[in-house]
Amino acid sequence: MVNIHQPIRQSIAKLLFKTFRVGRVFLISVKMSSIPDETTVEKLSSMLVDTSLPLKLRFRILFTLKNLDRQQQSEKTSAVVEAISRAFDDTSALLKHECAYCLGQMGNTYAIAKLIEILNDSNEDSMVRHEAGLR
Numbered sequence: 001m002v003n004i005h006q007p008i009r010q011s012i013a014k015l016l017f018k019t020f021r022v023g024r025v026f027l028i029s030v031k032m033s034s035i036p037d038e039t040t041v042e043k044l045s046s047m048l049v050d051t052s053l054p055l056k057l058r059f060r061i062l063f064t065l066k067n068l069d070r071q072q073q074s075e076k077t078s079a080v081v082e083a084i085s086r087a088f089d090d091t092s093a094l095l096k097h098e099c100a101y102c103l104g105q106m107g108n109t110y111a112i113a114k115l116i117e118i119l120n121d122s123n124e125d126s127m128v129r130h131e132a133g134l135r
Contacts, residue, residue, distance in 0.1 A: 038079060041068065045083030049090065059098060062087070066102040078110040085114045093125035100131035 047053060048061045062084065069080035087099045100118060103111040118124055118132040 041065065041079050041083050044068075045086055048083065048087050051090070055092065055095065058087075058095060062095070062098055062102055066106055069106045069108055078108075080106070081108055081110040081114060088114075088118065088128075093127055096125065096128040097131050100128055104131070104134060 044061050044065050048058055048065065050058070065080050065083055072080075081103065084099050084103055088096050090096060096118075100115065103115055115132045119129055121129065
């Protein structure tokens with residue numbers, strides 16, 4: 001059986017990650033020398049909201065976006081916040097919970113408005129609202 005996600009994983013790995021193989025387990029870390037640009041953030045954002053991708057891969061993409069934002073210590077922008085915010089339209093409460101967590105952990109002031117919006121949305125899952133309120 002052909003894994004249709006393999007080319008996607010390989011292109012992400014070449015773009016942003018160092019991959020280490022330990023036995024049958026792959027350990028992946030973000031290349032700290034990577035400088036995020038709009039194209040990279042947009043590609044990752046579109047993959048984050050792609051429901052055909054496994055949730056595990058989407059979580060990895062989410063935390064990569066969070067780490068890219070943290071690398072921009074001197075110039076925080078709204079690009080990564082907007083990229084992560086797109087995932088709040090997903091049906092997975094677990095993914096949205098992690099998105100709220102990442103927005104809070106980034107320390108990016110652009111995320112405050114989105115977190116308040118989520119917290120005030122009475123139609124949102126309580127687990128997601130709780131995480132938005134903690135930050």
